[in-house]
Every structure is written in structure tokens, then in C-alpha cells.
Amino acid sequence: MKILVIGSGGREHAMVWKLSQSPARPKIYAIPGNPGIGKLAETVQLKVDDIQGILEFALNEKIDLTLVGPELPLSLGICDQFRKNGLKIVGPTQRASRIESSKAYSKEIMFKYQIPTATAEIFTSAKKAREFILKTPKPLVIKADGLAAGKGVVIAESDEVAISTIESFMEKRSLGDAGSSVLIEEFLEGEEISFLVITDGKHVLPLAEAQDHKKIFDGDMGPNTGGMGAYSPVPLVTETQKAEILNQIMIPIVRAMELEGAPFTGFLFGGLILTRGGIKVLEFNARLGDPETQVILTRLQSDFVELLQKTADGQLDRFQLKWQDEASVCVVIASAGYPVSSGAKVPITGLETINAKEDHGLVFHAGTEFKNQSVLASGGRVLGVTACGKSIQEARKFAYEAISKIHFDGMQYRKDIGLKAVNR
Ligand code: AMP
Ligand code: GLY
Numbered sequence: 001m002k003i004l005v006i007g008s009g010g011r012e013h014a015m016v017w018k019l020s021q022s023p024a025r026p027k028i029y030a031i032p033g034n035p036g037i038g039k040l041a042e043t044v045q046l047k048v049d050d051i052q053g054i055l056e057f058a059l060n061e062k063i064d065l066t067l068v069g070p071e072l073p074l075s076l077g078i079c080d081q082f083r084k085n086g087l088k089i090v091g092p093t094q095r096a097s098r099i100e101s102s103k104a105y106s107k108e109i110m111f112k113y114q115i116p117t118a119t120a121e122i123f124t125s126a127k128k129a130r131e132f133i134l135k136t137p138k139p140l141v142i143k144a145d146g147l148a149a150g151k152g153v154v155i156a157e158s159d160e161v162a163i164s165t166i167e168s169f170m171e172k173r174s175l176g177d178a179g180s181s182v183l184i185e186e187f188l189e190g191e192e193i194s195f196l197v198i199t200d201g202k203h204v205l206p207l208a209e210a211q212d213h214k215k216i217f218d219g220d221m222g223p224n225t226g227g228m229g230a231y232s233p234v235p236l237v238t239e240t241q242k243a244e245i246l247n248q249i250m251i252p253i254v255r256a257m258e259l260e261g262a263p264f265t266g267f268l269f270g271g272l273i274l275t276r277g278g279i280k281v282l283e284f285n286a287r288l289g290d291p292e293t294q295v296i297l298t299r300l301q302s303d304f305v306e307l308l309q310k311t312a313d314g315q316l317d318r319f320q321l322k323w324q325d326e327a328s329v330c331v332v333i334a335s336a337g338y339p340v341s342s343g344a345k346v347p348i349t350g351l352e353t354i355n356a357k358e359d360h361g362l363v364f365h366a367g368t369e370f371k372n373q374s375v376l377a378s379g380g381r382v383l384g385v386t387a388c389g390k391s392i393q394e395a396r397k398f399a400y401e402a403i404s405k406i407h408f409d410g411m412q413y414r415k416d417i418g419l420k421a422v423n424r
Pocket of ligand 2: 288291
């Protein structure tokens with residue numbers, strides 16, 4: 001059996017690692033992969049947006065099943081192209097992936113089907129957006145409609161910031177077409193949680209919940225990043241709340257997509273906030289999260305290959321997800337300057353000293369490259385050190401002990417990943 005994974009981050013390394021544990025013993029390919037993935041899979045140097053090139057590769061190699069990591073190829077219709085050519089793939093159609101690639105579309109569906117979310121107005125005119133800002137109390141949250149790699153959301157405390165964001169997104173087109181429409185949203189406060197499901201369009205199975213740490217510095221300070229670490233399970237959310245999320249948010253959105261003629265299949269990610277006024281949706285993503293995947297898949301006991309096959313075949317009613325009792329913590333190590341700038345490429349030492357069994361730690365690669373026999377940190381989020389333990393506290397201990405063996409110049413990581421769950 002041949003399985004192809006699309007993407008090159010820590011999320012995709014965790015996917016490939018979990019696939020490599022399957023009793024089905026698949027041959028794994030990754031496009032483009034990274035040096036960590038290269039130890040478990042054959043990597044193929046194509047770009048994730050080269051849909052035609054990836055399709056030709058999959059047809060030539062007779063790939064049995066493909067799993068897509070990032071949003072870009074989904075939004076370009078990779079799943080439609082694969083299915084048209086008789087290839088099995090796990091992920092939503094281009095139409096269904098608009099739940100992530102258009103925040104305006106996503107908001108309209110939530111309003112139409114009464115799925116709880118922040119109130120918002122959608123604007124295509126900068127003039128109207130300005131008028132709305134001036135008459136509405138702050139803070140306000142301004143969101144570019146399209147995909148913006150984490151740069152499309154600004155929390156504006158003042159008229160000045162709100163109006164300059166409108167100018168930047170809509171008039172100067174700082175994010176290209178992604179900012180031609182904007183949402184201006186009510187500001188919500190509360191704990192954030194990532195709640196993911198897998199669906200074949202009809203059946204919906206919840207995954208273990210996780211909490212991401214979006215800010216660069218300890219104590220949730222500094223600018224937003226792609227995610228500096230995650231943990232699972234999340235004791236801040238009760239069993240009753242999880243049932244509510246599944247039954248009042250995740251299942252209803254899957255049903256809504258079906259009624260809209262854009263049935264969703266694959267992994268659906270709810271970015272939620274637990275406010276005093278109830279649980280609300282901040283966003284949906286049409287894929288697994290990064291670094292949520294690293295902690296979710298290290299806790300997954302079931303066979304990942306069978307899960308993906310059953311999803312592709314519309315048979316999720318015949319599958320039961322099993323989870324380890326253990327907790328998992330992933331601490332991301334980023335390069336100097338992240339998330340603002342990317343510094344020089346520097347060698348990483350200590351990677352080979354970490355043993356999954358003795359150290360209870362797995363090192364998932366993200367921003368690394370292999371050059372002259374050594375692994376270099378090439379910028380951004382570099383590694384995701386992930387460990388399981390009897391409790392979050394123990395998993396944290398293992399993860400930070402493993403990190404103490406790794407070094408590269410300028411490395412930075414948060415010391416408080418999962419601490420909220422320990423201190424409560
Ligand atoms: P999004 O891409 O929509 O999930 O937004 C990115 C981040 O911005 C979220 O994880 C939140 O931390 C923050 N955010 C988004 N929408 C809101 C909101 N309505 N109120 C407060 N914070 C928000
Ligand atoms: N960790 C958030 C995301 O993957 O979008």
C-alpha cells in the first residue's frame with residue numbers, strides 16, 4: 001500500500017510518523033517533506049501548490065491514498081482533481097474548503113444555521129468599513145476574508161488602528177486579494193480550544209481536544225505566531241462542554257455544508273472560545289492543525305491508516321477511535337527573530353541523542369534542511385518536541401528534558417506550554 005502525505009511541517013512529520021506505526025506497513029511518500037520526514041518516507045521535491053505535478057506523480061506511482069496537510073492545495077482543488085482521476089484522497093473539495101479560505105463564507109453559513117459565533121459585518125467597501133468603525137465601540141477584530149498565513153487578523157483597540165488596518169488590507173492590498181473583503185467582528189474573551197473532528201460527509205467522529213499557544217512569549221505575550229506549542233487533553237473543558245461542542249457546533253456545521261451542496265469530508269478544525277456567554281466559533285479550518293496534530297496523533301491509539309481509508313470510503317460508522325490515557329505536550333522551538341524576521345541558517349546539534357523510548361520524546365521537524373551532512377535550522381518554527389506522560393506535568397517534564405539536549409544559535413521556545421492545565 002502506498003500513501004502520500006502533502007506538506008512539510010511538524011504536522012506532516014507527525015502524520016508520517018503515525019502512518020509509519022501502522023500494522024498495514026505502508027510505503028510512505030511526502031511532497032515535499034523535510035529532513036525528519038525523510039527518515040520515514042520517500043520525499044519528492046514538488047511544491048504543494050503544483051497540483052498538476054502532484055497529480056501526475058500520484059498517477060504514475062499508483063498511490064493508494066493521499067492525505068493533505070496544509071490549506072493551500074485544498075483551496076486550489078487538489079481533492080477534486082484527485083477524485084476526478086480515480087485517486088483516493090482525504091480532504092475537502094475546493095468548494096467545501098471555503099469554510100477556511102473565505103471567512104465571509106464561513107460566517108454566512110454560521111449565521112444561516114445558527115452556529116454560535118462572534119457577531120460580524122462583512123465589507124467590500126473601505127468607506128463603509130470606516131463609517132462602521134467610527135460608530136462602534138472598540139476593541140474590534142478586523143479579519144481579511146481570504147487565506148493570509150496568520151497575518152489576516154488584527155485586534156484593534158482604537159479607531160486609529162482599526163482604520164489603518166482597513167487601509168492596509170483593502171486599499172494598499174497588503175495581503176493581495178485576501179483583503180479585498182473584510183469582516184469586522186465583535187471582540188470575544190475566554191480560553192481558546194481546538195476541537196477537531198474527522199468526517200466522511202455523513203458520520204462525524206470527534207478527535208481528542210487540544211490547546212494551542214499562539215503568542216510568541218510566555219504568559220501569552222507578544223505577537224501571534226503559527227503556534228508555539230500544544231497539549232492534550234485540555235482539562236479546562238468539561239465532558240459536558242465537549243458534548244455541546246460536538247452536538248451544537250461540529251455536527252451542525254457538517255450538516256449545514258451538506259445542505260449547502262458543499263459536503264465536507266476530511267479533518268474539520270473548530271477554533272473555539274469559551275466565553276461567559278457560551279462557547280463560540282472563532283474560525284473553522286479545513287484540515288488538521290499545527291501543532292495540534294503533534295499532540296493528537298501521539299495520543300491516538302487506533303490505526304491511522306485504517307481511519308484514513310474508512311474516511312475515504314465513507315465508512316466512518318464502522319470505525320471507533322481509541323485514545324491513550326496519557327497526556328501529550330508539544331513544545332515548538334523557533335528561530336531567532338520569529339515571527340517577525342528569519343535569521344541565518346544555523347546547524348542544530350543534539351538531535352541524534354534523543355531516543356523516543358528512553359527520553360519519551362519525539363522530535364518533529366518543521367523549518368529544517370539537510371546540508372553537508374548536517375541538519376540546519378532554516379527559519380520560522382524549526383522543531384516540535386513532543387512527549388507523552390501520565391499527566392500533563394509529566395509530559396511537560398519529558399518534553400523540556402529532551403529540549404535541553406538540543407541546541408542551535410538563537411533558538412527560542414516558550415517555557416509555559418501546558419502550564420495552564422497544571423496550575424488550575
Ligand atoms: P482566527 O484566524 O480567526 O482564528 O484568528 C486568529 C486569532 O485571533 C484567534 O486565535 C484569536 O486569538 C484571535 N481572535 C480571532 N477572532 C477573535 C474575536 N472575535 N475576539 C477575540 N479574539 C479573536
Ligand atoms: N494551530 C492553528 C492552526 O493550525 O491553524
